[in-house]
Amino acid sequence: MKIPNNELICPDCYKSLNITNNLFCKYCNRRFIPIGEIYPLLPSNLEESKLAENDAHVDMEWIKKPWKIPAFKYLDCLHHEEDIIPLLKSKERILEIGSSCGWASLNTKLCYPDSKIYVSDISLNSLFVSLSLFKYFKMDMETSAFPQADMENLPFCDNLFNAVYLWSTIHHAVDPIKALKEINRVVKKDAVLIVHGESAFSKPLKYIVENIYFRSEKKRAKQLGINEKKFTFKEWKEIFQKSNFHDFEMIHDRDLKFVKTFKQKLSYKIINHIPDNFIDKIGCAIHFIARKH
Numbered sequence: 108m109k110i111p112n113n114e115l116i117c118p119d120c121y122k123s124l125n126i127t128n129n130l131f132c133k134y135c136n137r138r139f140i141p142i143g144e145i146y147p148l149l150p151s152n153l154e155e156s157k158l159a160e161n162d163a164h165v166d167m168e169w170i171k172k173p174w175k176i177p178a179f180k181y182l183d184c185l186h187h188e189e190d191i192i193p194l195l196k197s198k199e200r201i202l203e204i205g206s207s208c209g210w211a212s213l214n215t216k217l218c219y220p221d222s223k224i225y226v227s228d229i230s231l232n233s234l235f236v237s238l239s240l241f242k243y244f245k246m247d248m249e250t251s252a253f254p255q256a257d258m259e260n261l262p263f264c265d266n267l268f269n270a271v272y273l274w275s276t277i278h279h280a281v282d283p284i285k286a287l288k289e290i291n292r293v294v295k296k297d298a299v300l301i302v303h304g305e306s307a308f309s310k311p312l313k314y315i316v317e318n319i320y321f322r323s324e325k326k327r328a329k330q331l332g333i334n335e336k337k338f339t340f341k342e343w344k345e346i347f348q349k350s351n352f353h354d355f356e357m358i359h360d361r362d363l364k365f366v367k368t369f370k371q372k373l374s375y376k377i378i379n380h381i382p383d384n385f386i387d388k389i390g391c392a393i394h395f396i397a398r399k400h
């Protein structure tokens with residue numbers, strides 16, 4: 108889909124973009140030249156940790172072999188089907204932020220072919236994989252867009268989307284409050300925001316989790332130079348409260364049937380014996396559903 112002229116703004120000066128031959132900002136003279144079929148719409152002062160995301164989440168081999176995308180193997184799609192798809196029903200414009208290889212957006216498009224799907228990521232490689240996935244499934248490309256975007260400086264005009272979802276993405280933000288404020292800006296009144304696949308811990312456990320349980324994840328993030336953050340339940344609540352999404356629900360995820368590894372299965376077995384009012388003394392996977400008023 109060619110994103111309509113009036114939907115895009117310059118990620119540097121936040122003024123609307125002109126479409127001449129390419130996208131052009133007449134206010135700061137920045138030109139946005141497409142790479143293949145993707146428009147890079149990133150701010151010019153982007154943090155290095157964000158650029159490092161380019162190679163962190165996809166294998167370029169998936170462009171030719173989409174059936175190798177791990178989400179299909181690991182049943183993440185079923186989780187998406189149960190937790191996210193029902194909330195996106197009858198939504199005209201749906202934005203996914205941090206689409207990675209694009210499987211969740213593809214599933215959304217398969218369920219709601221009449222919706223306009225915006226598949227966004229900060230990683231150009233991720234978008235190339237997403238694009239090939241959509242083409243492999245012979246999706247109507249006229250109603251899908253693949254902009255390269257930074258969640259903390261979204262290149263979209265105000266009040267555009269009816270729904271936004273992020274799958275295990277917001278903890279990669281340098282400033283998650285800024286990212287949520289940006290999302291609040293680009294969604295319409297009554298729009299739904301779904302922040303899926305995050306985790307929360309009690310304060311004492313957060314240290315143990317970061318440094319022992321998720322030691323290899325921390326090491327990988329350091330090697331790649333990307334952001335991998337963990338938050339306590341209290342910190343998550345503050346992030347949402349400060350972001351203008353005051354109406355939000357935090358859901359404790361205890362759904363054993365979708366977890367992947369032995370370590371995760373064992374964790375869930377333990378967590379599922381803890382009553383809901385004690386869970387914030389330990390930790391668990393969480394999702395958020397928020398609305399803009």
Ligand SMILES: [Zn+2]
Nearest residue numbers: 117120132135
């Ligand atoms: Zn500009």
